[in-house]
Amino acid sequence: MTGLPRSDGLSRCSTAAKKASRSRCRIDAVVRTDPLNQEAPTTAERPTGARRIVGHFPSTGAAGPPSSTGSSTRRRGTWVGAGSVPVMDDIERTLTSARLSARTPDDLAAFVPLALGFVPERSVVMVSVGAPGPMNARVTLPHDPDDVDDLVEALLRPARLNQVSEVVVLVYDDDTTVADEAAWSIHEEFTAAGIRVHEVLRVHDQHWYAVLPGAPLAAYQGVPFSLDSHRFTAQGVLEGRVTHPSREALRATIATDDRAASLLAPTLDGAAELPAGALCALVRRHLELGTRFSGAELAAVSVSLRTGQLRDEAWVWLGREQARAAVELWSDAVRRLPATHVAGAAAVLGFCAWLAGDGALAWCAVDRCHEVEPTHSLGGLVAQLLDSATSPAQWEVLRPRLTASGDPAA
Incomplete structure (x- = not known):
């Protein structure tokens, strides 16, 4: 990724040669959660890149009823100061005894390792939004951009199977051709399949980067966040949840x-x-x-x-x-x-x-x-x-x- 929004006129490559050289991608993690319910923006002046997402995530296999969040407790989706980052209001995850509310991309980046049980590397993570078909899935990024079609299909197939209608996508990688191809291919193919992609972020080296148009310039240049000191991580520790530094650490x-x-x-x-x-x-x-x-x-x-x-x-x-x-x-x-x-x-x-x-x-x-x-x-x-x-x-x-x-x- 270049650090700036991709031009609308630039589309991903799709050729017969690409399909002929496909390698199989495997979904490494599918974690069932309670639904995330997206709410449409309520203010006409809201910038294009701002999103509001509301939902509830259980910490165990047993699903509990969704909590009710009244309008009086929600913050409006806004931009905080000139050149700052979008607020993603009210992504909520119910742990055993506490509720986590995600209002920024920092929160979303901190939520994914807690949900998967490990910090992803060279991965694409899809988080479903809304019912039916709540799920999170991770697929390893291929080394060859020609294999990105496999990655997209690996995520799109279960999304369709589980009737997912809305998603948020995080690409874990440096600013590489494969990361760029994956981010935009997922956005284009999911949109074409009728699945709404609310947000695409790239995460690397304790920074998140905006991908879709409509965010401030600073968001494309990279916004630092701290996973270790984030409140989600601290709450996970209190609840006895272990987040491993990598998939290999989980395997160990x-x-x-x-x-x-x-x-x-x-x-x-x-x-x-x-x-x-x-x-x-x-x-x-x-x-x-x-x-x-x-x-x-x-x-x-x-x-x-x-x-x-x-x-x-x-x-x-x-x-x-x-x-x-x-x-x-x-x-x-x-x-x-x-x-x-x-x-x-x-x-x-x-x-x-x-x-x-x-x-x-x-x-x-x-x-x-x-x-x-x-x-x-x-x-x-x-x-x-x-x-x-x-x-x-x-x-x-x-x-x-x-x-x-x-x-x-x-």
Whole structure:
């Protein structure tokens, strides 16, 4: 990006050669939230670049009712001083005990890492606005501008599937050709598809940059913000939410703990499958008590997960209200198991993370599973759910079909 609005006469390149050289883009994170509801500007004098967005974001898999925000508590969408930045009024996220109101692009830039669980790098993040189809999604930027069409399709497909009608887009990258191509291609293709793009920002090195026309010059030159000191980050810490510095840091949270794996190894040697019904009962007990598998239990669990029918006992009965606790239980199991025994537990963790709305962690778990067993059936099922951006809210509809068809042994 040049730091100035793109000319209306300059359109993105679209050629047969581009389509012939496409590489597949993967949605790395889909996080379900409560709807964001956009309100139209209420003042005729409001500048073109100003937006007002109102919404509510839960911090857990359980969705609560939208809060009501009266007009007396809203600030008008305005420009603060000459050459300053647009105010984006009242993006709100409900955490466990507090509500966060985003009124500026700084707030939006601070919200995204909190929503994803990590700070994006070389990424495009789409945040849906309005019902139906609330979702957030992240896709890694390609290195080749010719592959931007893949990125756009990777975001547009689930947006259509989830009936998204309005979005805000953040491009995380330096001022590169790929970033520029991605920002404008998304704007043009989403608009052509009937999806309203309220705002496009580029974020890099603790600065955000305006992309769409209508903002002050300073917004195109870059506006600094501090993620560490932002009130959203502080509130997230109070609520016990962990925001990792990168996706790799998130992946490291489920990496093998060599010491724990070595301690477990002798127990694994003589472990036997659990009898029918025992795995389900064991998982239920640990979820209710908030405890973890003992060494002997984990050894038996890992062996049992190799059989499809027994593996079903670990996940098919779960509901969204249990998903976050299940993520904690199975994350601990994945860290303690050696590579030879981790595939089943990683696949179950991937499912639990998807059910909790944590798409980024779900993909990390699927990757761990497929590194060991590339054709693992449950790992493949979770990958399909993620690729299609299937909402965890659909789980009760999907469950009977999956239970009927069964999960064959990997």
